[in-house]
Amino acid sequence: MEDTEIQNPIEEARRYVSNAKENISRAKYDPETNSYLDKKYIKTAGDILWKGCLIALDAVLHVRKGKGRPSIKKYKEAASKRDGKLIRLLSFGYDTMHLVMGYDGNKDKKVCDAGFDSANAIIDRCAILMPEKASA
DSSP states (O other): OOOOOOOOOOHHHHHHHHHHHHHHHHGGTTTTTEEESSHHHHHHHHHHHOOOOOOOOHHHOOOOOSSSOOOOHHHHHHHHHHHHHHHHHHHHHIIHHHHHIITTTTOOOHHHHHHHHHEEEEEEEHHHHHHHHHHO
């Protein structure tokens, strides 16, 4: 992420989801196999979704203190201390968006739809958990 603080992290995270939707539309969909045809766009969309979630998570969990970039372990530890629902959403979302979509490029439409649903759920949960001044 950047050194400068994002004015409205939830709005910015939702913008990332919108960008990921635009990106995945380029993958061309095959209704017979219920899958996309180009893995490159799935990987990119998964990465965009995950980065959007990190923006929302950073606003709520504040794990970017100290040296180096935080690992998923730090995010999970912080989420488990903050909110039980968020830790469940985070675990599933990381697996779906970052690993299955971003790394593997799984072209199954149901998997990709689950990634988008997961991103929206994480962002929505973060919006609930954000301090009032930050979410305004």
